[in-house]
Amino acid sequence: MTRLKTLLTSAALFAALGVTGAMAEVTVLGWPGGPEEAGLRKAADAYNATAADADKVKLIFFNRDGFFDKLAADLAAGSTDFDVNLLATYALGRYAPFMDPITLPDASKATFPEKVLATMQYDGKQYGIPTDLSLHFMYYRTDLIEKLLSDADWKAKYGEISEKYLGKKLEPKDPDAWTWEDWMATALFFTKSINSDSPTRYGTVLQMKNLLFNMMVWHSVARAQGGDWMNDKGEIVVDSPAYRTALEIYKKLYDAGTSPKDSTTYEFAESNAAFGAGQVATMVQWNAAFGDLDNKEKTPAVAGKIGTVAPPTGPAGRFTHIHGLGLGINKASKNKEGAVRFLNWLGTPDAMEIYAKAGGSPALSDAVVAKVSAERPDLVKLGQFAGAYGFVMHGGTAAKALQVYELQAKEFTAYWAGDKSLDEALAATKAGMADLLKP
């Protein structure tokens, strides 16, 4: 009996110690299964090497599938299983009620450009440290564009095609100086069914699947025309002439055959496969695609022949959609002090250097990115483009922003596929958005 009592007492003590230990740790819920996880693991190891026991970081990961819904349910239920959790720009409004705003340390203001910090802001408050950024590049085949810019026959044909399809005679330009019209003309020129001399089957590949992420890609076109979700008064303005023009650009290109017939089922992977096969001359695509496309083993047809610039200019300027992943503090956390200390460290140039070298994709200020540019040259453009051209639609961080993307994806793909007129699609979108974004 005495032995049993000793055993039970020891077990209770161990359990108590375990609980105390767990409470002292900072538990971080990260984005699983990709370079973000690899980056976070390295950063956490570096932090734990010098952190006090009570501040040491423990990482946990869900499955990616349904991540944001599970996270929303956990946050709403007041879960204390994690102190720091993942955030995404397009879900900020959904999580903000269940998170604590943070005060940015001075170091983080030197680490990230202002527009990048803004990807973690909602209602004027900062909710997280931006760890990864996604934006769009205009990808193009350097070998084809070089010939287009130098070959007199190609230039003449380019002028003929642009006049026939766009109503004005255009001349080939360097991609960094493209307007969206120049891009359209280039896409038409490199389409075999339009120009039998084209070395590629298609001039571009449009991601037109009914999928919210495809709307983000298209938004770079819309914003350059001057399109936005809402105006300053909070009114829905998706039926603006700018939005119409951007939708018509895709429709015109798709109907002209510049993009594969199955484009209405294309997303990130299918578009990369098309471009990687060497049968597409240009595409607007996520920055994350560059690594694989420029890999000689994965895509030998195009590796080493890919140029990337920011998306073309429109009447309202040059823009790229940006959204970030970041880490913020769970309102129900039991160790907020420890969580703040970890986030303050994570926002420093040293922490981001470790994170970037381990695979993460932070958009960093020029001074900080210079330290990692040799190993991660892609991050140079990421930071530059985000700072110069990045935008978030007005309302793009609202609590129901994801539903707005879903709604636009459904309605706009209906228009592109020919199931709805532009007026019908825009009217349905406007009505749905008014309902979703009402205060």
Add this chain to the structure above:
Amino acid sequence: MPRTSRFEGRLLIAPLTVFLIALLGFPLVLDIIYSISRVGFENIRAPEPIGFSNYAKAIADPEFWAAAWFSLRFGLIVSVIQVVAGLGLAVFLAPLFAKRPWLIALLMLPMMVAPALVGLMYRLILHEFVGAVPYYLLEWYGDFPAFLGRDWAFTTLVVVETLQWTPFALLILHSSYAAISPDVREAAALDGARGRRLFFNIDLPLMMPAIGITFFIRFIDSFRVFDNLYTLVGPGAGGSTTSMSIYIYQAFFKVGDIGLAVAASMLLLVASFVVLWLINGLTARKAPL
């Protein structure tokens, strides 16, 4: 019935009753509560009762009816094709199966693949730049249809579903065909029945219950199509390939309107019960006089 026997009977049936209450009763009650509540992921533990407005919203939603029509049309078409093809194969291949029964196992292989993987597989096979089918069509004919595009998506889905699940129909109908007593056929032959007449007047009537059951199972399975459809084309441009399962999934996970999703699933439950009851009534074997 003696009291002890009644007690024993109740005791024996208790585990099954508890099992059914736990696995079917509890989710059903929860579903009923959610279907009459305003509930999303944020208040999933504290739904706010709102009466029957979720049901009204679902019924008034044209997309709900479009999804129901898609599922019904898809379920009926593929079930009919699978039963006809399965029946044809079962009859024409019967002599071959009698000599080489291992061939049946070979034909069953498509059923072993998870439907989601089948969807992914065809997405690759039909992709213009990595798929074999567009490649050879382009080589031979200089063009190919957009298999997953708006005009072809439904046909492609029907073909994919048929290729995967016709073996199921074949299996059941082959068993049914093989179970017909040779004596019956012999007697019919003595009366002069041959070929088509033997098939339509003897074999087919005897196989009708099996045909009905096969159709019944395939219809249920095809009506609730989700996995292969979702991985192959998703909800489609403008929601053109949204089945009932996808409608419910999207309302639940994408839109976060759990009340609407559950109300739609409850409506589907009721409709399914009525339809299946009718089909069951039509296909049930009549009791002998």
